[in-house]
Amino acid sequence: MLLESKNINFRYGKGPFIIKDFTMELNSGEIVGLSGNSGSGKTTLARILAGYEKPYEGHVLLDGKPLPEDRFNPVQLVFQHPEKSVNPHWKMHKTLNEGWSPEDSLIHSLGIEEEWLQRWPNELSGGELQRFCVTRALSPDTKFLIADEMTTMLDAITQAHIWNVVIDIAKKRNIGVLVISHERHLIDRICSKVIEIN
Numbered sequence: 001m002l003l004e005s006k007n008i009n010f011r012y013g014k015g016p017f018i019i020k021d022f023t024m025e026l027n028s029g030e031i032v033g034l035s036g037n038s039g040s041g042k043t044t045l046a047r048i049l050a051g052y053e054k055p056y057e058g059h060v061l062l063d064g065k066p067l068p069e070d071r072f073n074p075v076q077l078v079f080q081h082p083e084k085s086v087n088p089h090w091k092m093h094k095t096l097n098e099g100w101s102p103e104d105s106l107i108h109s110l111g112i113e114e115e116w117l118q119r120w121p122n123e124l125s126g127g128e129l130q131r132f133c134v135t136r137a138l139s140p141d142t143k144f145l146i147a148d149e150m151t152t153m154l155d156a157i158t159q160a161h162i163w164n165v166v167i168d169i170a171k172k173r174n175i176g177v178l179v180i181s182h183e184r185h186l187i188d189r190i191c192s193k194v195i196e197i198n
């Protein structure tokens with residue numbers, strides 16, 4: 001499969017253009033880095049690629065077609081701030097099983113402890129919460145993962161652990177991954193190529 005953005009221009013409302021004529025391709029099984037200065041539009045681009053924002057001009061295409069809006073989105077996005085992407089009124093087991101039911105082996109491989117499932121989001125640390133968001137994004141129907149500063153808030157050991165699991169799954173299932181990060185050592189370690197958007 002191919003996820004591509006073609007000649008994307010984007011502005012918030014009537015503000016300045018933040019993204020200008022951006023074109024990229026991400027193939028199944030590829031792990032590509034996206035790097036750029038703070039404010040250069042990385043998160044905006046992540047949201048456009050996953051269908052959360054519509055480009056002002058240009059297209060995001062999955063195998064030549066627009067992203068589906070009426071079924072599971074095969075392009076999954078994991079944000080930097082997990083507390084903003086879970087429902088604060090749901091216990092973690094409900095959040096985890098919202099769209100599909102992850103198997104125990106996946107839950108355990110991401111280091112989620114059984115007792116966390118009965119907690120509210122505000123009873124977990126940011127790193128613990130992010131493990132749920134990563135797990136939730138790795139459905140059997142996920143074809144592309146957009147990881148926007150996914151492990152930035154984690155310590156180096158946890159960061160390495162989560163990326164090892166994600167890359168292992170991506171390779172086994174041929175998932176394409178876009179690694180958005182300002183941590184150049186992370187990108188250099190896991191990505192086959194890097195896109196700069198400054």
Ligand SMILES: Nc1ncnc2c1ncn2[C@@H]1O[C@H](COP(=O)(O)OP(=O)(O)OP(=O)(O)O)[C@@H](O)[C@H]1O
Nearest residue numbers: 012015018036037038039040041042043044045182
């Ligand atoms: N909802 C919004 N409305 C208006 N402007 C916005 C909105 N969200 C982001 N911006 C602006 O768009 C620009 C790009 O923001 P974005 O978050 O995409 O950059 P970034 O490269 O991810 O930054 P960082 O590395 O600091 O997270 C910034 O100037 C920001 O102020």
